[in-house]
Amino acid sequence: MLKSYHRVFEVPHLASLLTWSLLARLHVAGLPIAVTFLVAGWTGSYALAGVVSGALTIGSALAGPIRGRMADRGGTDRLMLVSGVVYAVGLSLLVVLPASWWWASVPLALVTGVFLPPANQIGRALWPRITTGQVRKSVYAAEATLQETLFIIGPLLAAGAVGFAGARAAVALLAAIALIGSIGFALALRRAGVTEADEQDGPAEKGPRRSLLTSPPLVLVLLMCLLMIGGLGSVDLVIVAWAREMGAPGNAGGLAAIWAAGSLVGGLVAGTLSGQARIPLRAFGAAAGITLLIPLLPPITHLSSPWMVSPVLFVAGLAIAPTLAAVMERLGDIAPPQRRAEAFGWMSTAITAGMSVASPVTGWLIDLGGIAAGVGGAAVLTFAAAALSLFLRPLPEKASEAV
Known part of the structure; x- marks a missing residue:
């Protein structure tokens, strides 16, 4: 087992890319908890809190293929940086929003969700490009396995922050984690020299194309x-x-x-x-x-x-x-x-x-x-x-x- 994963880390830059790709997603599993506590504290309603969390999710889901298409055309480091900054700003605005303006959190969350940094799409699309054979299998398995740990760490981190410093601080913390992860992944992509489309994959399609x-x-x-x-x-x-x-x-x-x-x-x-x-x-x-x-x-x-x-x-x-x-x-x-x-x-x-x-x-x-x-x-x-x-x-x- 150790030998199989040792080969993964022998691939240049792969360890850094995988690590930062995962760190850039660490906030995702915990954010619904922090947002729920935040909005429920404003309104006293878990239903309204669910609407705001749902708006974040819907925004992310709607924009997923679009962000992926942008990544396919190259400039993935810039895409991560811009997405990370706008996403963090959106969450920060949610933090400072007055409780009486809770209704504004719904469109704000929707727009913020659209800019969710596409670390998972970029990383998963990158592994076939820089790995082959057994190493490719191992990196996909490692990613799926470590993703499970994020589903535990993220909610625990959010719940702990809520209990220790309150819901606003928890959302602010997750915004900072998202920004740091996005910047780190962007720099890792740049160091590895994989920010642009691979010419061996053929030219990126332009204009109308089949879905x-x-x-x-x-x-x-x-x-x-x-x-x-x-x-x-x-x-x-x-x-x-x-x-x-x-x-x-x-x-x-x-x-x-x-x-x-x-x-x-x-x-x-x-x-x-x-x-x-x-x-x-x-x-x-x-x-x-x-x-x-x-x-x-x-x-x-x-x-x-x-x-x-x-x-x-x-x-x-x-x-x-x-x-x-x-x-x-x-x-x-x-x-x-x-x-x-x-x-x-x-x-x-x-x-x-x-x-x-x-x-x-x-x-x-x-x-x-x-x-x-x-x-x-x-x-x-x-x-x-x-x-x-x-x-x-x-x-x-x-x-x-x-x-």
Whole structure:
């Protein structure tokens, strides 16, 4: 395992690019928490807080493909710098907004979301350009695995800042992190000399061109992402609801960490496997893992302690990062080389759509049938994603001996 990842860090500039790409996204998972506390403090309404957080998300989703298209045309360092500055300014304006002007936070959040720094699109489009073979597999696996840790660190950081210094300070802190990460990634791109389009990929398309959504293989991957992330996001929501029902909301962080730890271990192992990943096997494994949780949750079973489900929760997470890594790698393979960042922009939009649709449905299922019903809905979504993966054709130039 160590040898596989050692080769990743032997690639010039790759360690710096991966590190700054992740740091530039650190704020994303924690921002909804900080914004929710901020707006709820102004208005006393979590519904209005959800509207503002939703506006941030919608702005980001709408602009994802556009930011990706801009990245494909070159100047990725400038794109990161401009996006990072405007995004940080937008969040800073939200911080200083008077509580009586809460209504202005909705359009402000929408515009700010449009300028979310596209670190994930730029990075994921870059890996096929600077890596090949097993190293490429390992870097995608490492990214998917480390992304799981961001989903833990970000919310903990935001919640801690809210508790220590208040919601305004928390949003300000995340704005600073976004700006520093964007500047760092821009400088890393410049040092690596990968800010412009690669001539080997062919000239960037100009003027009217066919939408990437006319490509059936690419649309299939995007639909799979939408359903898979919708299911995984539903489990996160269920964990929070379960902890709240038990009167111990603090347990949510620990349970989510166990689930993420399983994903982390699975991702690290997957990054060492050679050959073409069997995406259906990984996807069905992720769906089956979630299904294992259903009979252990109320109202089917009432455990004396939520920590009794920890071993199963860990196992349920094992296939998550491997599946996401394989899907990201496949999207990078099938997207036109000169439009990879745009393709990953569409992936970001699909992920956002999946989470946006799954959250209210999961909440309805929990209200209707309890915690187990919420996980059941998540299992249905992930099994649907796995079923779609059966239509993915293997790439002919790669071996298929790996899992």
